[in-house]
Structures are given as C-alpha cells and as structure tokens.
Amino acid sequence: MVQNTFSTKGITKVYGEGRSAVHALRGVDLDIPQGEIVVLLGPSGSGKSTLLNIIGGLDRATDGDAYFRDQNLSGMTDKQLTMYRRDHVGFVFQFYNLMPSLTARENVELVTEIARDPMEPGEALAMVGLRERVDHFPAQLSGGEQQRVAIARAVAKNPTVLFCDEPTGALDSTTGRAVLNVLKDVNEKLGATVLIVTHAASQAAMADRVIHFADGDIREVVINKEKLTPEEINW
Ligand SMILES: Nc1ncnc2c1ncn2[C@@H]1O[C@H](COP(=O)(O)OP(=O)(O)O)[C@@H](O)[C@H]1O
Numbered sequence: 001m002v003q004n005t006f007s008t009k010g011i012t013k014v015y016g017e018g019r020s021a022v023h024a025l026r027g028v029d030l031d032i033p034q035g036e037i038v039v040l041l042g043p044s045g046s047g048k049s050t051l052l053n054i055i056g057g058l059d060r061a062t063d064g065d066a067y068f069r070d071q072n073l074s075g076m077t078d079k080q081l082t083m084y085r086r087d088h089v090g091f092v093f094q095f096y097n098l099m100p101s102l103t104a105r106e107n108v109e110l111v112t113e114i115a116r117d118p119m120e121p122g123e124a125l126a127m128v129g130l131r132e133r134v135d136h137f138p139a140q141l142s143g144g145e146q147q148r149v150a151i152a153r154a155v156a157k158n159p160t161v162l163f164c165d166e167p168t169g170a171l172d173s174t175t176g177r178a179v180l181n182v183l184k185d186v187n188e189k190l191g192a193t194v195l196i197v198t199h200a201a202s203q204a205a206m207a208d209r210v211i212h213f214a215d216g217d218i219r220e221v222v223i224n225k226e227k228l229t230p231e232e233i234n235w
C-alpha cells in the first residue's frame with residue numbers, strides 16, 4: 001500500500017470571531033499519497049491557501065488533525081513545526097519572493113546552508129534549466145526565470161513535498177508551461193509529492209489526483225487515469 005504523505009481529519013479554520021468570523025475550512029478530510037502530483041482546484045476565496053498553509057506547517061488549524069506521515073502537526077510546538085518545514089517542505093508562491101540583492105545561486109544557498117541533505121545549488125539551478133544564469137540577479141531574469149529560481153530554491157533541500165500556491169498565476173501560457181514542466185520533473189526525478197494550488201481548471205489534466213474545492217471543503221476527488229503533459233494542456 002502506498003503511504004500517505006498527508007491525511008487530515010476534520011480540519012476547520014476560523015479567522016476572527018463573533019459576527020465577523022470567517023469560516024475558511026469546514027471539516028476537511030483529505031488523503032494525499034506519497035509521490036503524486038496533486039492539483040487542489042477551486043475558486044478564489046474557497047480556502048485553498050489556508051489548507052496548504054496548515055499542512056505546510058505555516059499556520060495552525062482551529063480544530064481537527066493534520067498528519068504528515070504518522071506525525072500530527074496539530075500537536076507540534078512551534079519549534080517542531082519549524083523543523084518539519086525545514087526538513088521536509090518546499091514552498092513556491094505566485095510572486096517568487098526572491099531576495100533582489102542576491103544572485104540566483106545565492107538565493108538558493110539561503111536554503112542549502114541550513115538544510116539537512118541539500119543538493120548543490122548549481123545542480124538545483126541546472127535542473128530548472130538555469131545553469132547559465134546562476135550569477136544573475138532577479139532583476140536580470142524574466143518572470144518565468146525568477147519562478148524557476150524559486151523552484152530551484154525550494155527543491156534544493158530535497159523536500160519530501162513541494163507546495164506550490166498559484167505558481168503560474170503571474171505568468172503567460174508559454175512560461176507557465178515551462179514552470180509546470182519543471183514541477184513535473186521534480187516529481188519524477190526526486191520523487192517529491194507535488195501539491196499545486198490553482199483556480200485554473202486546465203491544470204488539473206497534468207495531475208494524478210484532482211481535489212475539487214469549494215466553500216471551505218472538498219467537493220470531489222478525481223483520479224486521472226491518464227495525465228497530459230504541460231505542453232498538451234489547453235491553457
Ligand atoms: N488572515 C486572514 N484573516 C481573515 N480572513 C482570512 C485570512 N486569510 C484568509 N482569509 C479568508 O478565508 C477565506 C479563504 O481564503 P484563502 O484560503 O486565501 O482562499 P483561496 O486560497 O482559495 O483563494 C477567504 O474568505 C479569505 O478572505
């Protein structure tokens with residue numbers, strides 16, 4: 001049996017209280033097997049980022065349990081959550097969050113210097129097709145290239161799971177496809193579980209598993225028997 005990377009039981013998240021309370025998650029039960037590409041698809045405001053932040057150890061649920069393998073994230077101290085993120089989790093966000101005063105290589109080194117079993121920064125940048133650009137600053141790179149640096153930074157620690165929150169949200173179709181191709185490579189070559197959060201339905205076709213999300217809960221889980229490559233996606 002394939003081990004789950006994540007499973008959650010009854011995750012709820014309420015922001016604020018009283019009449020202004022926002023119920024962002026309403027009892028989410030979720031299983032994500034190791035090694036899959038999973039697309040979490042839903043409209044803006046449906047709670048996707050909230051869920052990703054909780055299973056990524058960036059935020060805490062109001063109620064319920066979130067397991068990484070057999071460890072309950074809900075019971076961890078802040079320090080344990082930090083170690084969990086450091087050892088296992090890579091993040092890629094819509095707006096690349098690179099340090100503008102550091103080169104591509106130096107941005108990746110920020111992570112490899114503290115990781116337990118890192119790749120060589122140049123190797124991570126070669127993996128995303130930026131071998132020739134390691135000494136360039138973010139301002140010298142296109143949006144798609146900056147996102148690939150951000151992916152290199154996230155994968156250089158050899159993460160168990162790569163969380164990508166709207167990774168192509170700021171990109172055109174050609175560069176967006178290139179970024180999705182890199183995510184596919186990371187899944188295939190490193191065996192990392194890749195979770196892509198998006199509101200773009202077309203990206204579901206490249207997933208092993210599509211979690212349809214609406215109004216703070218899962219509506220449907222679809223297993224794709226056949227996947228499309230990012231090139232084949234109808235953007
Ligand atoms: N820090 C916060 N404080 C208050 N409300 C929040 C906060 N973060 C998100 N929300 C609300 O929770 C709901 C879900 O947000 P989010 O998880 O960002 O959705 P999505 O990523 O699907 O667009 C939205 O109504 C949003 O306004």
Ligand SMILES: [Mg+2]
Pocket residue numbers: 048049050165
């Ligand atoms: Mg979001």
